[in-house]
Amino acid sequence: MKTRSLAGRVALATTLALTVTATAAACGSADGPAASGGPEKVTVWIMKDSVTDAFLDRFRTDFEARNKNIDLDIQIQEWDGIGEKVTAALASKDAPDVIEVGNTQVAQYAASGGVRDLSDKVAELNGADWLPGLAEPGKVDGRQYGIPWYAANRVVIYHKDHFAKAGVTPPGSQAEWLAVTEKLDTGTTQGIYLPGQNWYALSGFVWEEGGDLAVRDGAGWKGALDTPEARAGMDFYRRLQALGKGPKDSDEAKPPQADVFAKGDVAQIIAVPGGAKIVEEANPALKGKLGFFPIPGKTAGKPGAVFTGGSDLIVPEASTHPDAAYQVVKALAGETWQTDMARTMSYVPNRTSLARVIQDDEGTAAMAAGAAQGRATPNSPNWAAVEATNPVKQYMTAVLTGADPARAARAASESITKTLGS
The missing domain is CATH 3.40.190.10 (Periplasmic binding protein-like II)
Known part of the structure:
Protein backbone atom coordinates (compact mmCIF):
# COMPACT_ATOMS: atom_id res chain seq x y z
CA MET A 1 0.00 0.00 0.00
CA ASN A 153 -8.01 3.41 7.19
CA ARG A 154 -8.93 6.93 6.24
CA VAL A 155 -8.39 10.06 8.30
CA VAL A 156 -8.92 13.75 7.63
CA ILE A 157 -5.88 15.51 6.17
CA TYR A 158 -6.14 19.26 6.70
CA HIS A 159 -4.34 22.43 5.63
CA LYS A 160 -3.07 24.07 8.82
CA ASP A 161 -2.90 27.57 7.33
CA HIS A 162 -6.58 27.53 6.36
CA PHE A 163 -7.56 26.34 9.83
CA ALA A 164 -5.47 29.07 11.46
CA LYS A 165 -6.90 31.76 9.20
CA ALA A 166 -10.46 30.68 10.01
CA GLY A 167 -9.65 30.51 13.73
CA VAL A 168 -10.69 26.86 14.05
CA THR A 169 -9.10 23.70 15.36
CA PRO A 170 -9.63 20.03 14.43
CA PRO A 171 -13.17 19.03 15.45
CA GLY A 172 -14.06 16.29 17.88
CA SER A 173 -17.59 15.44 16.75
CA GLN A 174 -19.66 15.34 13.58
CA ALA A 175 -21.66 18.40 14.60
CA GLU A 176 -18.47 20.35 15.25
CA TRP A 177 -17.00 19.08 11.98
CA LEU A 178 -19.89 20.56 10.01
CA ALA A 179 -19.59 23.87 11.88
CA VAL A 180 -15.81 24.07 11.37
CA THR A 181 -16.08 23.12 7.70
CA GLU A 182 -18.73 25.77 7.11
CA LYS A 183 -16.36 28.43 8.48
CA LEU A 184 -13.58 27.13 6.24
CA ASP A 185 -15.79 27.22 3.13
CA THR A 186 -15.28 30.83 2.08
CA GLY A 187 -15.79 30.68 -1.67
CA THR A 188 -12.11 31.14 -2.43
CA THR A 189 -11.32 28.17 -0.18
CA GLN A 190 -13.23 24.89 -0.21
CA GLY A 191 -14.18 23.76 3.26
CA ILE A 192 -13.65 20.18 2.14
CA TYR A 193 -13.07 18.41 -1.15
CA LEU A 194 -15.37 15.40 -0.99
CA PRO A 195 -16.31 13.76 -4.29
CA GLY A 196 -19.82 12.40 -4.50
CA GLN A 197 -18.94 8.73 -4.76
CA ASN A 198 -16.48 8.16 -1.91
CA TRP A 199 -18.50 5.19 -0.70
CA TYR A 200 -15.82 4.12 1.79
CA ALA A 201 -16.40 7.39 3.67
CA LEU A 202 -20.16 6.92 3.38
CA SER A 203 -19.87 3.42 4.84
CA GLY A 204 -18.32 4.87 7.99
CA PHE A 205 -21.09 7.45 8.34
CA VAL A 206 -23.71 4.72 7.90
CA TRP A 207 -22.07 2.49 10.52
CA GLU A 208 -21.75 5.45 12.89
CA GLU A 209 -25.54 5.85 12.75
CA GLY A 210 -26.03 2.17 13.53
CA GLY A 211 -26.87 1.17 9.95
CA ASP A 212 -25.17 -1.06 7.42
CA LEU A 213 -24.80 -1.60 3.68
CA ALA A 214 -26.33 -5.08 3.88
CA VAL A 215 -27.44 -7.38 6.68
CA ARG A 216 -28.09 -11.07 7.22
CA ASP A 217 -31.58 -12.20 6.22
CA GLY A 218 -32.02 -15.77 7.38
CA ALA A 219 -29.52 -17.83 5.44
CA GLY A 220 -28.95 -15.00 2.95
CA TRP A 221 -28.30 -11.27 2.80
CA LYS A 222 -30.32 -8.17 1.93
CA GLY A 223 -29.42 -4.58 1.16
CA ALA A 224 -29.93 -2.15 4.04
CA LEU A 225 -29.34 1.32 2.61
CA ASP A 226 -33.05 2.07 2.92
CA THR A 227 -33.09 1.83 6.73
CA PRO A 228 -33.51 5.08 8.72
CA GLU A 229 -30.00 4.68 10.14
CA ALA A 230 -28.33 4.22 6.75
CA ARG A 231 -30.27 7.13 5.28
CA ALA A 232 -29.10 9.31 8.19
CA GLY A 233 -25.52 8.45 7.27
CA MET A 234 -26.16 9.49 3.68
CA ASP A 235 -27.74 12.74 4.83
CA PHE A 236 -24.64 13.60 6.85
CA TYR A 237 -22.53 12.87 3.76
CA ARG A 238 -24.76 15.20 1.70
CA ARG A 239 -24.42 18.06 4.19
CA LEU A 240 -20.64 17.69 4.42
CA GLN A 241 -20.15 17.32 0.67
CA ALA A 242 -22.05 20.57 0.04
CA LEU A 243 -19.31 22.53 1.86
CA GLY A 244 -16.94 22.19 -1.08
CA LYS A 245 -16.87 21.79 -4.83
CA GLY A 246 -16.36 18.06 -5.14
CA PRO A 247 -17.99 16.44 -8.19
CA LYS A 248 -21.22 14.60 -7.46
CA ASP A 249 -20.77 11.88 -10.09
CA SER A 250 -17.23 10.52 -9.51
CA ASP A 251 -15.00 9.19 -6.78
CA GLU A 252 -11.70 10.33 -5.24
CA ALA A 253 -9.71 8.99 -8.20
CA LYS A 254 -11.44 11.11 -10.88
CA PRO A 255 -9.78 13.55 -10.68
CA PRO A 256 -7.14 12.39 -8.20
CA GLN A 257 -8.07 14.24 -5.02
CA ALA A 258 -4.42 14.61 -4.02
CA ASP A 259 -3.91 16.75 -7.12
CA VAL A 260 -6.90 18.89 -6.22
CA PHE A 261 -5.68 19.34 -2.65
CA ALA A 262 -2.19 20.20 -3.87
CA LYS A 263 -3.49 23.38 -5.52
CA GLY A 264 -3.69 24.88 -2.04
CA ASP A 265 -7.29 26.14 -1.95
CA VAL A 266 -8.82 23.13 -0.16
CA ALA A 267 -8.99 22.92 3.63
CA GLN A 268 -9.60 19.17 4.05
CA ILE A 269 -9.77 15.82 2.31
CA ILE A 270 -10.58 12.31 3.53
CA ALA A 271 -7.74 9.91 2.69
CA VAL A 272 -5.18 7.51 4.13
CA PRO A 273 -2.30 9.39 5.81
CA GLY A 274 0.07 8.43 3.00
CA GLY A 275 -1.98 10.68 0.75
CA ALA A 276 -0.23 13.64 2.36
CA LYS A 277 3.07 12.54 0.85
CA ILE A 278 1.49 12.49 -2.61
CA VAL A 279 0.15 16.01 -2.04
CA GLU A 280 3.58 17.26 -0.95
CA GLU A 281 5.22 15.69 -3.99
CA ALA A 282 2.78 17.55 -6.23
CA ASN A 283 3.28 20.81 -4.31
CA PRO A 284 6.44 20.91 -2.15
CA ALA A 285 5.33 24.28 -0.74
CA LEU A 286 2.77 22.40 1.36
CA LYS A 287 5.42 20.37 3.20
CA GLY A 288 4.96 20.91 6.92
CA LYS A 289 1.55 22.53 6.44
CA LEU A 290 -0.58 19.41 6.52
CA GLY A 291 -2.09 17.92 9.67
CA PHE A 292 -4.25 14.91 10.51
CA PHE A 293 -7.19 14.03 12.73
CA PRO A 294 -9.46 10.97 12.99
CA ILE A 295 -12.79 11.13 11.19
CA PRO A 296 -15.09 12.48 13.93
CA GLY A 297 -18.00 10.49 15.31
CA LYS A 298 -21.37 11.51 16.70
CA THR A 299 -20.02 11.47 20.27
CA ALA A 300 -17.59 14.27 21.14
CA GLY A 301 -14.06 13.00 21.60
CA LYS A 302 -14.73 9.58 20.10
CA PRO A 303 -13.58 8.84 16.52
CA GLY A 304 -16.24 7.77 14.08
CA ALA A 305 -16.60 4.37 12.46
CA VAL A 306 -14.35 3.86 9.44
CA PHE A 307 -13.80 1.31 6.72
CA THR A 308 -10.72 -0.76 7.53
CA ALA A 376 -15.38 -4.02 6.94
CA THR A 377 -17.85 -4.57 4.13
CA PRO A 378 -20.61 -7.20 4.54
CA ASN A 379 -18.98 -10.57 4.97
CA SER A 380 -20.70 -12.27 2.05
CA PRO A 381 -18.72 -14.21 -0.58
CA ASN A 382 -20.82 -12.34 -3.17
CA TRP A 383 -19.93 -8.84 -1.97
CA ALA A 384 -17.28 -8.57 -4.70
CA ALA A 385 -20.05 -8.86 -7.27
CA VAL A 386 -21.85 -5.91 -5.64
CA GLU A 387 -18.78 -3.74 -6.06
CA ALA A 388 -18.45 -4.75 -9.70
CA THR A 389 -21.49 -2.57 -10.54
CA ASN A 390 -21.52 -0.64 -7.24
CA PRO A 391 -25.10 0.55 -6.76
CA VAL A 392 -23.83 2.39 -3.66
CA LYS A 393 -22.02 4.92 -5.86
CA GLN A 394 -25.05 5.28 -8.08
CA TYR A 395 -27.25 5.85 -5.04
CA MET A 396 -24.94 8.56 -3.71
CA THR A 397 -24.93 10.48 -6.98
CA ALA A 398 -28.71 10.20 -7.22
CA VAL A 399 -29.22 11.73 -3.77
CA LEU A 400 -26.64 14.47 -4.31
CA THR A 401 -28.24 15.49 -7.60
CA GLY A 402 -31.75 15.84 -6.20
CA ALA A 403 -33.40 12.42 -6.41
CA ASP A 404 -35.85 11.40 -3.70
CA PRO A 405 -33.56 9.92 -0.97
CA ALA A 406 -36.02 7.24 0.13
CA ARG A 407 -36.70 6.03 -3.40
CA ALA A 408 -33.00 6.02 -4.32
CA ALA A 409 -32.11 4.11 -1.14
CA ARG A 410 -34.79 1.54 -1.82
CA ALA A 411 -33.58 0.99 -5.38
CA ALA A 412 -29.97 0.57 -4.22
CA SER A 413 -30.97 -1.87 -1.50
CA GLU A 414 -32.98 -3.95 -3.96
CA SER A 415 -30.00 -4.10 -6.31
CA ILE A 416 -27.69 -5.21 -3.49
CA THR A 417 -30.16 -7.86 -2.35
CA LYS A 418 -30.49 -9.26 -5.85
CA THR A 419 -26.71 -9.49 -6.34
CA LEU A 420 -25.99 -11.00 -2.93
CA GLY A 421 -28.63 -13.63 -3.58
CA SER A 422 -27.35 -14.58 -7.00
Whole structure:
Protein backbone atom coordinates (compact mmCIF):
# COMPACT_ATOMS: atom_id res chain seq x y z
CA MET A 1 0.00 0.00 0.00
CA LYS A 2 2.97 2.30 -0.25
CA THR A 3 2.62 2.86 -3.99
CA ARG A 4 -0.98 1.86 -4.61
CA SER A 5 -3.75 3.90 -2.98
CA LEU A 6 -5.96 2.18 -0.42
CA ALA A 7 -8.97 2.77 -2.66
CA GLY A 8 -7.18 1.14 -5.57
CA ARG A 9 -6.09 -1.82 -3.49
CA VAL A 10 -9.53 -2.30 -1.98
CA ALA A 11 -11.12 -2.09 -5.42
CA LEU A 12 -8.75 -4.76 -6.69
CA ALA A 13 -9.20 -6.83 -3.56
CA THR A 14 -12.98 -6.88 -3.76
CA THR A 15 -13.80 -7.24 -7.45
CA LEU A 16 -12.30 -10.66 -7.98
CA ALA A 17 -13.81 -13.60 -9.85
CA LEU A 18 -16.11 -15.78 -7.78
CA THR A 19 -15.73 -19.02 -9.71
CA VAL A 20 -12.99 -21.57 -9.27
CA THR A 21 -10.72 -22.08 -12.24
CA ALA A 22 -8.15 -24.76 -11.73
CA THR A 23 -6.31 -23.96 -14.90
CA ALA A 24 -3.48 -21.92 -13.43
CA ALA A 25 0.09 -23.06 -13.68
CA ALA A 26 1.91 -24.50 -10.71
CA CYS A 27 1.31 -22.20 -7.76
CA GLY A 28 4.50 -22.54 -5.80
CA SER A 29 6.96 -24.99 -4.45
CA ALA A 30 5.75 -27.35 -1.77
CA ASP A 31 8.93 -29.34 -1.35
CA GLY A 32 8.97 -31.58 1.69
CA PRO A 33 12.00 -32.34 3.82
CA ALA A 34 14.91 -33.55 1.79
CA ALA A 35 15.72 -37.26 1.84
CA SER A 36 18.74 -36.41 3.94
CA GLY A 37 16.49 -34.86 6.58
CA GLY A 38 16.97 -31.28 5.42
CA PRO A 39 14.62 -28.38 6.27
CA GLU A 40 11.09 -28.00 4.97
CA LYS A 41 10.65 -25.49 2.18
CA VAL A 42 7.67 -23.29 3.04
CA THR A 43 6.28 -21.07 0.26
CA VAL A 44 4.79 -17.72 1.23
CA TRP A 45 2.92 -15.41 -1.15
CA ILE A 46 3.21 -11.72 -0.27
CA MET A 47 1.56 -9.00 -2.34
CA LYS A 48 3.71 -6.46 -4.15
CA ASP A 49 4.34 -3.25 -2.17
CA SER A 50 2.67 -4.54 0.98
CA VAL A 51 6.04 -4.40 2.75
CA THR A 52 9.58 -3.50 1.77
CA ASP A 53 12.20 -5.97 0.63
CA ALA A 54 14.28 -4.95 3.64
CA PHE A 55 11.46 -5.95 6.01
CA LEU A 56 11.10 -9.34 4.33
CA ASP A 57 14.86 -9.89 4.46
CA ARG A 58 14.91 -9.13 8.20
CA PHE A 59 11.97 -11.44 8.79
CA ARG A 60 13.40 -14.32 6.74
CA THR A 61 16.80 -14.13 8.42
CA ASP A 62 15.34 -14.03 11.93
CA PHE A 63 12.70 -16.70 11.30
CA GLU A 64 15.10 -19.19 9.75
CA ALA A 65 17.59 -18.61 12.56
CA ARG A 66 14.87 -19.49 15.08
CA ASN A 67 13.45 -22.35 13.02
CA LYS A 68 16.40 -24.37 11.67
CA ASN A 69 14.06 -26.93 10.11
CA ILE A 70 12.32 -24.39 7.84
CA ASP A 71 13.49 -22.59 4.71
CA LEU A 72 11.26 -19.74 3.56
CA ASP A 73 10.53 -19.21 -0.12
CA ILE A 74 8.86 -15.80 -0.17
CA GLN A 75 7.30 -15.05 -3.54
CA ILE A 76 6.02 -11.57 -4.45
CA GLN A 77 2.66 -11.50 -6.25
CA GLU A 78 1.03 -8.82 -8.39
CA TRP A 79 -2.43 -7.55 -7.42
CA ASP A 80 -3.66 -7.67 -11.00
CA GLY A 81 -5.18 -11.09 -11.59
CA ILE A 82 -4.48 -12.33 -8.06
CA GLY A 83 -8.07 -13.42 -7.46
CA GLU A 84 -8.02 -16.02 -10.19
CA LYS A 85 -4.54 -17.15 -9.18
CA VAL A 86 -5.43 -17.65 -5.51
CA THR A 87 -8.72 -19.35 -6.36
CA ALA A 88 -6.88 -21.79 -8.62
CA ALA A 89 -4.22 -22.39 -5.96
CA LEU A 90 -6.82 -23.25 -3.35
CA ALA A 91 -8.36 -25.81 -5.70
CA SER A 92 -5.02 -27.38 -6.59
CA LYS A 93 -2.72 -29.90 -4.94
CA ASP A 94 0.27 -27.58 -5.34
CA ALA A 95 -0.69 -24.56 -3.25
CA PRO A 96 1.65 -22.22 -1.42
CA ASP A 97 1.70 -22.65 2.34
CA VAL A 98 0.79 -19.09 3.37
CA ILE A 99 -1.00 -16.44 1.32
CA GLU A 100 -1.55 -12.74 2.01
CA VAL A 101 -5.08 -11.75 0.96
CA GLY A 102 -7.12 -8.56 1.23
CA ASN A 103 -9.22 -8.64 4.38
CA THR A 104 -12.45 -8.44 2.36
CA GLN A 105 -11.41 -11.43 0.21
CA VAL A 106 -11.45 -14.03 2.96
CA ALA A 107 -15.17 -14.88 2.74
CA GLN A 108 -15.08 -15.65 -0.97
CA TYR A 109 -11.96 -17.81 -0.62
CA ALA A 110 -13.34 -19.63 2.41
CA ALA A 111 -16.51 -20.39 0.45
CA SER A 112 -14.41 -22.52 -1.89
CA GLY A 113 -13.54 -24.86 0.98
CA GLY A 114 -9.83 -24.54 0.27
CA VAL A 115 -8.80 -22.45 3.32
CA ARG A 116 -7.71 -24.02 6.61
CA ASP A 117 -9.79 -23.24 9.69
CA LEU A 118 -7.51 -21.65 12.30
CA SER A 119 -10.14 -21.10 14.98
CA ASP A 120 -8.22 -23.20 17.50
CA LYS A 121 -5.25 -20.80 17.19
CA VAL A 122 -7.12 -17.56 17.95
CA ALA A 123 -6.46 -17.57 21.71
CA GLU A 124 -2.76 -18.30 21.20
CA LEU A 125 -2.57 -15.40 18.73
CA ASN A 126 -4.24 -12.98 21.20
CA GLY A 127 -7.33 -12.74 19.05
CA ALA A 128 -9.27 -10.86 21.72
CA ASP A 129 -6.93 -7.91 21.03
CA TRP A 130 -7.34 -7.89 17.23
CA LEU A 131 -8.77 -4.91 15.38
CA PRO A 132 -12.43 -5.65 14.63
CA GLY A 133 -12.13 -4.43 11.04
CA LEU A 134 -9.52 -7.11 10.34
CA ALA A 135 -10.74 -9.90 12.60
CA GLU A 136 -14.41 -9.85 11.55
CA PRO A 137 -13.87 -10.32 7.78
CA GLY A 138 -11.52 -13.20 8.52
CA LYS A 139 -14.25 -15.02 10.42
CA VAL A 140 -16.90 -16.81 8.38
CA ASP A 141 -19.81 -18.75 9.89
CA GLY A 142 -18.09 -18.72 13.26
CA ARG A 143 -14.76 -20.03 11.98
CA GLN A 144 -11.54 -17.99 11.78
CA TYR A 145 -9.92 -18.50 8.38
CA GLY A 146 -8.02 -15.21 8.04
CA ILE A 147 -5.45 -14.06 10.60
CA PRO A 148 -5.17 -10.23 10.74
CA TRP A 149 -1.85 -8.91 9.48
CA TYR A 150 -2.06 -5.12 9.06
CA ALA A 151 -4.62 -2.36 8.63
CA ALA A 152 -5.05 1.08 7.13
CA ASN A 153 -8.01 3.41 7.19
CA ARG A 154 -8.93 6.93 6.24
CA VAL A 155 -8.39 10.06 8.30
CA VAL A 156 -8.92 13.75 7.63
CA ILE A 157 -5.88 15.51 6.17
CA TYR A 158 -6.14 19.26 6.70
CA HIS A 159 -4.34 22.43 5.63
CA LYS A 160 -3.07 24.07 8.82
CA ASP A 161 -2.90 27.57 7.33
CA HIS A 162 -6.58 27.53 6.36
CA PHE A 163 -7.56 26.34 9.83
CA ALA A 164 -5.47 29.07 11.46
CA LYS A 165 -6.90 31.76 9.20
CA ALA A 166 -10.46 30.68 10.01
CA GLY A 167 -9.65 30.51 13.73
CA VAL A 168 -10.69 26.86 14.05
CA THR A 169 -9.10 23.70 15.36
CA PRO A 170 -9.63 20.03 14.43
CA PRO A 171 -13.17 19.03 15.45
CA GLY A 172 -14.06 16.29 17.88
CA SER A 173 -17.59 15.44 16.75
CA GLN A 174 -19.66 15.34 13.58
CA ALA A 175 -21.66 18.40 14.60
CA GLU A 176 -18.47 20.35 15.25
CA TRP A 177 -17.00 19.08 11.98
CA LEU A 178 -19.89 20.56 10.01
CA ALA A 179 -19.59 23.87 11.88
CA VAL A 180 -15.81 24.07 11.37
CA THR A 181 -16.08 23.12 7.70
CA GLU A 182 -18.73 25.77 7.11
CA LYS A 183 -16.36 28.43 8.48
CA LEU A 184 -13.58 27.13 6.24
CA ASP A 185 -15.79 27.22 3.13
CA THR A 186 -15.28 30.83 2.08
CA GLY A 187 -15.79 30.68 -1.67
CA THR A 188 -12.11 31.14 -2.43
CA THR A 189 -11.32 28.17 -0.18
CA GLN A 190 -13.23 24.89 -0.21
CA GLY A 191 -14.18 23.76 3.26
CA ILE A 192 -13.65 20.18 2.14
CA TYR A 193 -13.07 18.41 -1.15
CA LEU A 194 -15.37 15.40 -0.99
CA PRO A 195 -16.31 13.76 -4.29
CA GLY A 196 -19.82 12.40 -4.50
CA GLN A 197 -18.94 8.73 -4.76
CA ASN A 198 -16.48 8.16 -1.91
CA TRP A 199 -18.50 5.19 -0.70
CA TYR A 200 -15.82 4.12 1.79
CA ALA A 201 -16.40 7.39 3.67
CA LEU A 202 -20.16 6.92 3.38
CA SER A 203 -19.87 3.42 4.84
CA GLY A 204 -18.32 4.87 7.99
CA PHE A 205 -21.09 7.45 8.34
CA VAL A 206 -23.71 4.72 7.90
CA TRP A 207 -22.07 2.49 10.52
CA GLU A 208 -21.75 5.45 12.89
CA GLU A 209 -25.54 5.85 12.75
CA GLY A 210 -26.03 2.17 13.53
CA GLY A 211 -26.87 1.17 9.95
CA ASP A 212 -25.17 -1.06 7.42
CA LEU A 213 -24.80 -1.60 3.68
CA ALA A 214 -26.33 -5.08 3.88
CA VAL A 215 -27.44 -7.38 6.68
CA ARG A 216 -28.09 -11.07 7.22
CA ASP A 217 -31.58 -12.20 6.22
CA GLY A 218 -32.02 -15.77 7.38
CA ALA A 219 -29.52 -17.83 5.44
CA GLY A 220 -28.95 -15.00 2.95
CA TRP A 221 -28.30 -11.27 2.80
CA LYS A 222 -30.32 -8.17 1.93
CA GLY A 223 -29.42 -4.58 1.16
CA ALA A 224 -29.93 -2.15 4.04
CA LEU A 225 -29.34 1.32 2.61
CA ASP A 226 -33.05 2.07 2.92
CA THR A 227 -33.09 1.83 6.73
CA PRO A 228 -33.51 5.08 8.72
CA GLU A 229 -30.00 4.68 10.14
CA ALA A 230 -28.33 4.22 6.75
CA ARG A 231 -30.27 7.13 5.28
CA ALA A 232 -29.10 9.31 8.19
CA GLY A 233 -25.52 8.45 7.27
CA MET A 234 -26.16 9.49 3.68
CA ASP A 235 -27.74 12.74 4.83
CA PHE A 236 -24.64 13.60 6.85
CA TYR A 237 -22.53 12.87 3.76
CA ARG A 238 -24.76 15.20 1.70
CA ARG A 239 -24.42 18.06 4.19
CA LEU A 240 -20.64 17.69 4.42
CA GLN A 241 -20.15 17.32 0.67
CA ALA A 242 -22.05 20.57 0.04
CA LEU A 243 -19.31 22.53 1.86
CA GLY A 244 -16.94 22.19 -1.08
CA LYS A 245 -16.87 21.79 -4.83
CA GLY A 246 -16.36 18.06 -5.14
CA PRO A 247 -17.99 16.44 -8.19
CA LYS A 248 -21.22 14.60 -7.46
CA ASP A 249 -20.77 11.88 -10.09
CA SER A 250 -17.23 10.52 -9.51
CA ASP A 251 -15.00 9.19 -6.78
CA GLU A 252 -11.70 10.33 -5.24
CA ALA A 253 -9.71 8.99 -8.20
CA LYS A 254 -11.44 11.11 -10.88
CA PRO A 255 -9.78 13.55 -10.68
CA PRO A 256 -7.14 12.39 -8.20
CA GLN A 257 -8.07 14.24 -5.02
CA ALA A 258 -4.42 14.61 -4.02
CA ASP A 259 -3.91 16.75 -7.12
CA VAL A 260 -6.90 18.89 -6.22
CA PHE A 261 -5.68 19.34 -2.65
CA ALA A 262 -2.19 20.20 -3.87
CA LYS A 263 -3.49 23.38 -5.52
CA GLY A 264 -3.69 24.88 -2.04
CA ASP A 265 -7.29 26.14 -1.95
CA VAL A 266 -8.82 23.13 -0.16
CA ALA A 267 -8.99 22.92 3.63
CA GLN A 268 -9.60 19.17 4.05
CA ILE A 269 -9.77 15.82 2.31
CA ILE A 270 -10.58 12.31 3.53
CA ALA A 271 -7.74 9.91 2.69
CA VAL A 272 -5.18 7.51 4.13
CA PRO A 273 -2.30 9.39 5.81
CA GLY A 274 0.07 8.43 3.00
CA GLY A 275 -1.98 10.68 0.75
CA ALA A 276 -0.23 13.64 2.36
CA LYS A 277 3.07 12.54 0.85
CA ILE A 278 1.49 12.49 -2.61
CA VAL A 279 0.15 16.01 -2.04
CA GLU A 280 3.58 17.26 -0.95
CA GLU A 281 5.22 15.69 -3.99
CA ALA A 282 2.78 17.55 -6.23
CA ASN A 283 3.28 20.81 -4.31
CA PRO A 284 6.44 20.91 -2.15
CA ALA A 285 5.33 24.28 -0.74
CA LEU A 286 2.77 22.40 1.36
CA LYS A 287 5.42 20.37 3.20
CA GLY A 288 4.96 20.91 6.92
CA LYS A 289 1.55 22.53 6.44
CA LEU A 290 -0.58 19.41 6.52
CA GLY A 291 -2.09 17.92 9.67
CA PHE A 292 -4.25 14.91 10.51
CA PHE A 293 -7.19 14.03 12.73
CA PRO A 294 -9.46 10.97 12.99
CA ILE A 295 -12.79 11.13 11.19
CA PRO A 296 -15.09 12.48 13.93
CA GLY A 297 -18.00 10.49 15.31
CA LYS A 298 -21.37 11.51 16.70
CA THR A 299 -20.02 11.47 20.27
CA ALA A 300 -17.59 14.27 21.14
CA GLY A 301 -14.06 13.00 21.60
CA LYS A 302 -14.73 9.58 20.10
CA PRO A 303 -13.58 8.84 16.52
CA GLY A 304 -16.24 7.77 14.08
CA ALA A 305 -16.60 4.37 12.46
CA VAL A 306 -14.35 3.86 9.44
CA PHE A 307 -13.80 1.31 6.72
CA THR A 308 -10.72 -0.76 7.53
CA GLY A 309 -8.68 -1.96 4.60
CA GLY A 310 -5.68 -4.20 4.94
CA SER A 311 -4.56 -7.80 4.71
CA ASP A 312 -5.07 -11.15 6.41
CA LEU A 313 -2.94 -14.28 6.22
CA ILE A 314 -4.48 -17.63 5.23
CA VAL A 315 -3.19 -21.20 5.10
CA PRO A 316 -4.53 -23.29 2.19
CA GLU A 317 -5.94 -26.73 2.95
CA ALA A 318 -3.59 -28.02 0.26
CA SER A 319 -0.51 -26.82 2.14
CA THR A 320 1.85 -29.75 2.60
CA HIS A 321 3.45 -28.04 5.60
CA PRO A 322 0.50 -26.74 7.67
CA ASP A 323 2.35 -26.75 10.99
CA ALA A 324 5.32 -24.85 9.60
CA ALA A 325 2.92 -22.52 7.76
CA TYR A 326 1.22 -21.71 11.05
CA GLN A 327 4.57 -20.84 12.61
CA VAL A 328 5.12 -18.30 9.82
CA VAL A 329 1.66 -16.81 10.40
CA LYS A 330 2.23 -16.74 14.16
CA ALA A 331 5.51 -14.86 13.74
CA LEU A 332 4.16 -12.30 11.24
CA ALA A 333 1.09 -11.68 13.40
CA GLY A 334 3.10 -11.51 16.63
CA GLU A 335 4.20 -8.44 18.56
CA THR A 336 7.82 -8.34 17.35
CA TRP A 337 7.07 -8.24 13.65
CA GLN A 338 3.87 -6.26 14.03
CA THR A 339 5.91 -3.55 15.73
CA ASP A 340 8.63 -3.65 13.07
CA MET A 341 6.10 -3.49 10.24
CA ALA A 342 4.09 -0.66 11.80
CA ARG A 343 7.20 1.49 12.16
CA THR A 344 8.58 0.54 8.75
CA MET A 345 5.39 0.91 6.74
CA SER A 346 3.30 3.34 8.86
CA TYR A 347 0.56 0.72 9.09
CA VAL A 348 -1.80 0.12 11.98
CA PRO A 349 -0.79 -3.10 13.79
CA ASN A 350 -3.32 -5.91 14.03
CA ARG A 351 -3.73 -5.42 17.80
CA THR A 352 -5.34 -2.47 19.54
CA SER A 353 -2.76 -2.68 22.35
CA LEU A 354 0.07 -2.00 19.89
CA ALA A 355 -1.24 1.41 18.82
CA ARG A 356 1.38 2.89 21.17
CA VAL A 357 4.21 1.95 18.80
CA ILE A 358 3.12 4.52 16.20
CA GLN A 359 2.09 7.40 18.45
CA ASP A 360 5.09 9.49 17.40
CA ASP A 361 3.73 9.82 13.84
CA GLU A 362 0.77 12.22 13.65
CA GLY A 363 -0.87 10.69 10.60
CA THR A 364 -0.48 7.08 11.69
CA ALA A 365 -1.60 7.91 15.23
CA ALA A 366 -4.78 9.48 13.85
CA MET A 367 -5.29 6.37 11.71
CA ALA A 368 -4.81 4.07 14.69
CA ALA A 369 -7.34 6.04 16.74
CA GLY A 370 -9.89 5.55 13.97
CA ALA A 371 -8.97 1.90 13.48
CA ALA A 372 -10.36 1.07 16.90
CA GLN A 373 -13.78 1.88 15.38
CA GLY A 374 -12.98 0.04 12.14
CA ARG A 375 -15.43 -2.08 10.20
CA ALA A 376 -15.38 -4.02 6.94
CA THR A 377 -17.85 -4.57 4.13
CA PRO A 378 -20.61 -7.20 4.54
CA ASN A 379 -18.98 -10.57 4.97
CA SER A 380 -20.70 -12.27 2.05
CA PRO A 381 -18.72 -14.21 -0.58
CA ASN A 382 -20.82 -12.34 -3.17
CA TRP A 383 -19.93 -8.84 -1.97
CA ALA A 384 -17.28 -8.57 -4.70
CA ALA A 385 -20.05 -8.86 -7.27
CA VAL A 386 -21.85 -5.91 -5.64
CA GLU A 387 -18.78 -3.74 -6.06
CA ALA A 388 -18.45 -4.75 -9.70
CA THR A 389 -21.49 -2.57 -10.54
CA ASN A 390 -21.52 -0.64 -7.24
CA PRO A 391 -25.10 0.55 -6.76
CA VAL A 392 -23.83 2.39 -3.66
CA LYS A 393 -22.02 4.92 -5.86
CA GLN A 394 -25.05 5.28 -8.08
CA TYR A 395 -27.25 5.85 -5.04
CA MET A 396 -24.94 8.56 -3.71
CA THR A 397 -24.93 10.48 -6.98
CA ALA A 398 -28.71 10.20 -7.22
CA VAL A 399 -29.22 11.73 -3.77
CA LEU A 400 -26.64 14.47 -4.31
CA THR A 401 -28.24 15.49 -7.60
CA GLY A 402 -31.75 15.84 -6.20
CA ALA A 403 -33.40 12.42 -6.41
CA ASP A 404 -35.85 11.40 -3.70
CA PRO A 405 -33.56 9.92 -0.97
CA ALA A 406 -36.02 7.24 0.13
CA ARG A 407 -36.70 6.03 -3.40
CA ALA A 408 -33.00 6.02 -4.32
CA ALA A 409 -32.11 4.11 -1.14
CA ARG A 410 -34.79 1.54 -1.82
CA ALA A 411 -33.58 0.99 -5.38
CA ALA A 412 -29.97 0.57 -4.22
CA SER A 413 -30.97 -1.87 -1.50
CA GLU A 414 -32.98 -3.95 -3.96
CA SER A 415 -30.00 -4.10 -6.31
CA ILE A 416 -27.69 -5.21 -3.49
CA THR A 417 -30.16 -7.86 -2.35
CA LYS A 418 -30.49 -9.26 -5.85
CA THR A 419 -26.71 -9.49 -6.34
CA LEU A 420 -25.99 -11.00 -2.93
CA GLY A 421 -28.63 -13.63 -3.58
CA SER A 422 -27.35 -14.58 -7.00
